[in-house]
Amino acid sequence: MTVELVKHTATDTDVLWAARVSTAGEQSLEELDKDPARSKGLINYLMRDRHGSPFEHNSMTFFISAPLFVFREFHRHRVGWSYNEESGRYRQLEPVFYIPDAARKLVQQGRPGKYEFVEGTPEQLELVGRSMADSYRRSYEAYQEMLAAGVAREVARATLPVGLYSSMYATCNARSLMHFLGLRTKHEQAKVPSFPQREIEMVAELMEEQWTKLMPLTHEAFNTNGRVAP
Missing domain, CATH: 3.30.1360.170 (Gyrase A; domain 2)
Structure with a gap:
């Protein structure tokens, strides 16, 4: 940020x-x-x-x-x-995506209004990073493929995730x-x-x-x- x-x-x-x-x-x-x-x-x-x-x-x-x-x-x-x-209607969006670092607490405990976040395990952090990176890569490749085929930017952008x-x-x-x-x-x-x-x-x-x-x-x-x- x-x-x-x-x-x-x-x-x-x-x-x-x-x-x-x-x-x-x-x-x-x-x-x-x-x-x-x-x-x-x-x-x-x-x-x-x-x-x-x-x-x-x-x-x-x-x-x-x-x-x-x-x-x-x-x-x-x-x-x-x-x-x-x-x-995203007027310019091609750049492939910059959010992946949490080790300081981001990953696990939610408790009920709404009372919950708290605690540290994730190394395995959870690795899973989050790998899964997000794979998802981002696939979605941006689909975006580029549609643009190359002449699809309008405002249509092609629908494949991009909220982590962009x-x-x-x-x-x-x-x-x-x-x-x-x-x-x-x-x-x-x-x-x-x-x-x-x-x-x-x-x-x-x-x-x-x-x-x-x-x-x-x-x-x-x-x-x-x-x-x-x-």
């Missing part, structure tokens, strides 16, 4: 001038030239009491590469998000990103437990790493208040 922050207008100051317009009107623009750290308490108050709209006046655009099954979960997040994804890598631009604001992180990461400070699939969690962690650098006070308040989006 790779995540690149390609464009942004996002700082802690954006939260402050948006919040202070309710009491200061046009004078809230003075916040643009002030140190946001002096208003750390206001950001925490807004987060704690869930005054969410001041966290929407910013924008971040990420370029993300991940398997198709990750994007299918990702696209469930619609409020405050915009997406444009690579299209795709790429997309995803644009969001801090409020929508916090909602995404609250659901797609498992974190010790989270007030509400979440059980994300590991692969989308890996993407979320990389996005959070970039966001933390842009809005450190907002990120700190997010963690302090249980990682619940305001």
Whole structure:
């Protein structure tokens, strides 16, 4: 999984001038030239009491590469998000596929809402790698055969599996990103437990790493208040 922050207008100051317009009107623009750290308490108050709209006046655009099954979960997040994804109708898709490494826990135990994942055996890891690689190879060979025979890309792509890598631009604001992180990461400070699939969690962690650098006070308040989006 790779995540690149390609464009942004996002700082802690954006939260402050948006919040202070309710009491200061046009004078809230003075916040643009002030140190946001002096208003750390206001950001925490807004987060704690869930005054969410001041966290929407910013924008971040990420370029993300991940398997198709990750994007299918990702696209469930619609409020405050915009997406444009690579299209198999308009370009030939490259043979880049996902195979879990040894760090990916393979065995699920328990019931939904209570389950956990544990380490797989070396035999299971070998089976997963070999089976996926064989399946990917056969499906991509079928894809190439159809393209060579003149079959349209949008038809031939149907043979490709969800382990195929795709790429997309995803644009969001801090409020929508916090909602995404609250659901797609498992974190010790989270007030509400979440059980994300590991692969989308890996993407979320990389996005959070970039966001933390842009809005450190907002990120700190997010963690302090249980990682619940305001």
